Amino acid sequence: MASPVHYFLLGFAVCFVGTIPFGPINLGVAKTTVDYDRRSGTEVAIAASIVEIFEALIALSFGLVISTYLDANFVIEFLLAFIFILLSAFVFTRKPKSSLLAETSQQTSFFGRGLLLAVLNPQAIPFWIFALAGISQYFSFQYEGVYLLSFLTGVFAGKLAALYAFVIASSYLKAHLRESGQLVNRLLAGVLLLIGLSQAWNGFSTLLA
Secondary structure: OOOHHHHHHHHHHHHHHHHOOOOHHHHHHHHHHHHOOHHHHHHHHHHHHHHHHHHHHHHHHHHHHHHHHHHHOHHHHHHHHHHHHHHHHHHHHOOOOOOHHHHHHOOOOHHHHHHHHHHOOOOHHHHHHHHHHHHHOOOOOOOOHHHHHHHHHHHHHHHHHHHHHHHHHHHHHHHHOOOHHHHHHHHHHHHHHHHHHHHHHHHHHHHHO
């Protein structure tokens, strides 16, 4: 019988591996670290990890219903497409920060930025629906009580560990590459554009079906 440790390790492993590929959240963490500092990037990472807990919980509770609704509603698909294409253009044209002092005076909420970035990520719940479906093919886990708590704790720890790796890598990038801010901006803009175009394609597919 699986123990709470197994649930924790499962949540950790799935979330860690799922976070490694380039996406808006890990690149957002990298951008914040390069533009500001390691502490700011860590705040974004913690906020995104907290949101990941709720997204995994939603997928566990009624993810299939949400997925079916989103697939059938092309208006949401086009709205998400517009948002991400707009964000892509904004990030691509925005110049890297040259002064940390000016930004500090604005008292930017990096934690709030991380929450917003994670909430706007359209891939999270479908990812967890797919991941949980795959897990159910090999394990008959019961996500309840202390087992659910252990699984969600693993999700948080896996997400934070992966994102903090991006914080460390971005700190190194910032210290060794003069144009690191522009490089991260272009990577993030490219990922956001791909997500936006993907959502638009899904919207047209739903509309024509």
